[in-house]
Amino acid sequence: MYNTLISAAQLAALGRADCIVLDCRFQLDNADYGHAAHAAGHIPGAHYLHLDYHLSSSKNGRNGRHPLPDGQRLAVDLGALGVDENTQVVAYDDGAGQYAARAWWLLRWLGHDKVAVLDGGLKAWQEAGLPIDAETPTRRSRRFPIRASLAGSVDADAVLANLDAKAFTVVDARSNERFHGIGETIDPVGGHIPGAVNRFFMNNLDAGQRYKPAEQLRAEWLALLGEDFDPAAIVHQCGSGVTACQNLLAMEIAGFPGSRLYPGSWSEWCSDPARPLER
Structure with a gap:
């Protein structure tokens, strides 16, 4: 189980049957960037999660720029991608890892401990000579259970x-x-x-x-x-x-x-x- 970092080589060695990869690429000044980047090429099998739409909820001017998402909704989104309590999840982006870390924290917030960030992100994957593709990843709907939180917060x-x-x-x-x-x-x-x-x-x-x-x-x-x-x-x-x-x-x-x-x-x-x- 990986619950902090995973290297590109370690991710490549994992069987995809019990591993879901999340592409979390995003740019604050271009909200459409990540989705377009994913469509152009991603780690094979990776699903895209958008910071504003999946990893945050609606803002009202008083709750910050990226309020926490509704936990039940996020659980449904994750289940729709094939994540259940036994799934190893790996998140990556193409920046400094901050968007992948947000996904990492949110899964822990929902009680999921088998989640790691790809160290070095997409750049590390490509530098290792590993492939990317533009194919639409297959979805395999499962039930993602919300369990006791592993990540505390304050208001x-x-x-x-x-x-x-x-x-x-x-x-x-x-x-x-x-x-x-x-x-x-x-x-x-x-x-x-x-x-x-x-x-x-x-x-x-x-x-x-x-x-x-x-x-x-x-x-x-x-x-x-x-x-x-x-x-x-x-x-x-x-x-x-x-x-x-x-x-x-x-x-x-x-x-x-x-x-x-x-x-x-x-x-x-x-x-x-x-x-x-x-x-």
């Missing part, structure tokens, strides 16, 4: 209360510039949640956009959070609850399971002018 009210309670530490996955409110171009307000610390999600990767070794990640997270930190007292956020999932995955790889996600993240937080911020 905006909990984050607001924590400003005084200080029961957990918020880790912001955005760039250092956006964290400090410099050059904000995505959200209408720049800055960060008071008391948050910054860990840019790209810092989890090496120059080839593969995850750093577990030992290196462990040392870097300890340097940020302290030698005696409790992963259960860590809450991750970003702009909209997507790249924060990459930090969650990195902590799992480093041997620090149990941290949580604030799904609404900065885009939800800054939508209410009554919530405080720092720059």
Whole structure:
């Protein structure tokens, strides 16, 4: 079973009978990109999941740019692709792995532990000399059961209360510039949640956009959070609850399971002018 990362060679060796591959490619400035890219060529048998349509729910201006999807609906979507409780799921994209990490987190949120991210994404697959095709993948409908969640989350009210309670530490996955409110171009307000610390999600990767070794990640997270930190007292956020999932995955790889996600993240937080911020 793979439940954090899987290499291209390991994925190629898996039999497709009990493995479903999810293509999660997406671009924030071109919502149609991923679907078109999948149609043009994908890992053989891979099904496409869209960040806005499958991995998020409708936004209303107050719940962030990528609210969590309805769990029952996502379970139906996954079952329609052939995912059941015994299926090994592998997610990939062609960026820094943030969209694949969102799918990874959501499956764990629904209680599915046999899910991994393809380390290095589509680029790693192609660099290994492995094929892509443009064939429509076969669907084999199954029932995907929702089980006890393996991924915790908190809402905006909990984050607001924590400003005084200080029961957990918020880790912001955005760039250092956006964290400090410099050059904000995505959200209408720049800055960060008071008391948050910054860990840019790209810092989890090496120059080839593969995850750093577990030992290196462990040392870097300890340097940020302290030698005696409790992963259960860590809450991750970003702009909209997507790249924060990459930090969650990195902590799992480093041997620090149990941290949580604030799904609404900065885009939800800054939508209410009554919530405080720092720059």
